[in-house]
Structure formats: C-alpha cells, structure tokens
Amino acid sequence: MSELSLTPSTTAVLVIDMQNDNVLAEGAFAATGAAEHASAQNVVGNVRTVLDAARAAGAAVFHNIIVVYPGRDVGGTNAPIFNMLGPESLKRGSWGAQIVDGLGDLGDEIVLERMRMSAFNGSSLDFMLRNLGITDVVVVGVWTNMAVEHTARDAADHGYRVTVVSDATSSINADWHQAALSFALTNIVTIADTAAVTKALGN
Numbered sequence: 408m409s410e411l412s413l414t415p416s417t418t419a420v421l422v423i424d425m426q427n428d429n430v431l432a433e434g435a436f437a438a439t440g441a442a443e444h445a446s447a448q449n450v451v452g453n454v455r456t457v458l459d460a461a462r463a464a465g466a467a468v469f470h471n472i473i474v475v476y477p478g479r480d481v482g483g484t485n486a487p488i489f490n491m492l493g494p495e496s497l498k499r500g501s502w503g504a505q506i507v508d509g510l511g512d513l514g515d516e517i518v519l520e521r522m523r524m525s526a527f528n529g530s531s532l533d534f535m536l537r538n539l540g541i542t543d544v545v546v547v548g549v550w551t552n553m554a555v556e557h558t559a560r561d562a563a564d565h566g567y568r569v570t571v572v573s574d575a576t577s578s579i580n581a582d583w584h585q586a587a588l589s590f591a592l593t594n595i596v597t598i599a600d601t602a603a604v605t606k607a608l609g610n
Contacts (some may be wrong), residue, residue, distance in 0.1 A: 408412065410603075410606075410607075411597065411599050411603045411604065411606070411607040412576050412607055413459070413466075413543055413545070413604070413607040413608055414542075414543070415464035415465050415466040415571070415608055415609065416465065416466075417532040417540055417541055417542045417543060418461075418466045418467070418541065418543040418544070418545060418608070419466060419467040419468065419469055419536055419539065419541045419543070419544050419545070420457060420458065420461045420467070420468045420469070420544075420545045420546075420547065420559060421469050421471060421526055421532075421545070421547070421548075421562075422454065422458070422468065422471065422510065422546050422547055422548050423462065423467065423471050423526060423546060423547065423548030423549065423554050423558055424471065424472060424473050424505055424510045424548050424550070425450075425451070425454055425470075425507050425510050425548050425549065426473075426497065426503065426505060426506055427502055427503050427504070427505055427507060427549075428473055428496050428497050428503035428504065428508065428550055429441060429445075429475075429497075429549050429550070430442060430445040430450060430451060430507060430549055430577070431445075431507065432446075432461075434503060434578070435495065435496035435497070435503050436491075439579045440579045440580045441549065441550065441577070441579045442579070443577060444577045444578055444580055444581060444584065445486050445549065445577040447577075447581070448548065448574055448575075448576070448577040448584075449574065450548075450574075450575060450576065451507055451509075451510065452578040453547075453572070453574050453575035453601045454510055454514070454548065454575045455509060455510060456511065456575075456601050456605060457545065457547050457572060457575050457601055457604055457605065458477055459605075460605040460608045460609075461545070461608060462513065463608075463609075464550050464608040464609050466543060466545075466608060467516075467536075468507065468512070468513075468516045468540055469485055469516065469517050469518075469519060469526075469532060469535070469536075470506060470510075470512050470516060470517070470518040470519070471518075471519050471521060471530070471532070471548075471554075471558070472504060472506065472519070472520055472521070473520075473521055473522065473523075473524075473525035473554065474497055474498070474499040474504050474520050474521070474522065475492050475493035475494065475496065475497045475498050475499060475504075475522075476499055476522075477494065477499065479493050479497055480493075480546060481522070482522050483590070488524065488553065496582070499520070505584060506518070509532045519531065519532055523557075524554045524556050524557035524558075524603065525554070525557035525560070525561040526554070526559065526561070527558065527561040527562065528557075533565055536567070538586040540546050541567065542567060542568060543567065543568045543569075543570065543581070544562050544567045544569055544570070545569075545570045545571075545572060545604055546558055546559050546562070546569060546570065546571045546572065546576070546578060546596075547572045547575040547576060548575075548585070549576065549577050549578065550576075550577065550578040550579060550583070550584075551571075551576040551577060551578040551583065551584045551587040551588065552578050552583045552584065552586055552587035552591065553578070555571065555576050555587070556587045556591055558593060559571050559592055559595060559596050560592075560595055563595050563596065568597070569595065569597065570596060570597045570598075570599050570604065571588065571592060571596045571597070571598055571599075572599060572600065572601055573588055573598050573599065573600050574600050574601050575601050575604075576588075
C-alpha cells in the first residue's frame with residue numbers, strides 16, 4: 408500500500424457528530440453501545456490528534472453536527488434512523504447536542520448543523536469546500552456505518568478524494584464499525600489510521 412499523501416492547503420478535515428449524546432457515557436445513546444465503542448476506539452483522543460495536526464498544518468476544519476428541533480417533528484419518520492433521534496436526544500441547544508469539550512471550533516473553523524445523515528445533505532459544505540480549493544477530505548467522527556459512511560460516499564460522489572480515519576471513527580459496536588470499513592467503503596475511500604494521517608499532514 409502506498410503512503411498516504413495530503414497537501415494541507417487543499418485538504419479539509421470533516422468532523423462528524425462528535426457530540427455529547429453520541430459518544431459519552433452520560434449521553435442519550437450510551438445504552439446502544441456507542442459510548443463503549445467510542446471509548447474502545449479512543450475516538451475523542453484520536454480525533455483531537457487529527458485536529459491538532461490539521462490545525463498545525465493549516466488545513467481547513469469543518470465541524471458537522473446533527474440536531475433535533477424541539478416542537479414540530481420536522482426531522483421526519485421515513486426511516487428507522489430518524490425515529491432514533493429526539494425528542495430530547497441531540498436537541499438543538501442542549502448539552503447532548505454540544506460538541507465534546509476540547510474538540511470544538513477554533514478560529515475560523517465552521518460548525519454546520521444538519522438533520523440528515525450526510526454532512527453534505529442540507530448544508531453549504533460542498534460550495535464552501537470548492538471555494539477553498541479543497542480536493543481531499545479527511546473524515547473523522549461517529550457513527551462509522553451511518554453519518555460517517557453517508558458523508559464519505561457523498562464526498563466521493565461530489566468529486567473529492569476521501570480518507571476515513573479508522574481509529575478516529577466509531578459506531579455502536581465493533582461489528583458495525585468494521586462492516587463499514589472492511590466492506591461498504593472499500594471501493595470508495597482510503598482507509599488510514601491516525602498516525603498515517605498526522606504524518607501525511609506533516610506532523
């Protein structure tokens with residue numbers, strides 16, 4: 408396998424759903440196994456390492472969070488995944504919807520809110536990336552077989568080269584995580600670990 412190569416000026420890190428409800432033991436989805444798998448993956452620490460490397464190298468960073476709006480059920484119930492969300496989990500403005508401490512936006516980093524699985528669906532992400540001249544996206548966050556996979560597929564369809572960071576992503580269990588990395592995404596993205604990505608970014 409060839410060594411991963413990234414040019415910081417044309418690379419963006421997409422941080423997907425690193426929110427309290429999704430990864431912490433006190434979060435709304437801890438009972439699904441999400442917090443346990445996030446801990447096993449050291450996903451918070453590894454995402455922080457990737458962010459530190461990206462920031463030091465001058466690569467763009469975009470934070471993407473999924474939110475539920477209180478009141479009317481505007482999120483829809485057309486798919487089982489949307490039935491999992493709300494009314495209290497990931498509620499906009501709540502602790503659960505907030506980005507995990509220490510991972511939030513710094514300086515000129517942008518936080519985009521959305522209601523669908525892909526960070527590209529219902530957001531301005533694509534034209535922001537194009538306006539910056541981005542050609543490569545590095546995807547970290549949760550959950551690997553859901554929002555991470557949807558985002559990675561959309562990024563590839565939009566014409567970006569995509570790297571998914573294997574140990575800076577997690578799901579509700581190891582089986583679902585590996586299903587995404589070992590099967591669903593094998594012909595779509597480059598799979599690399601935190602060490603390879605930080606090296607490619609020059610750190």
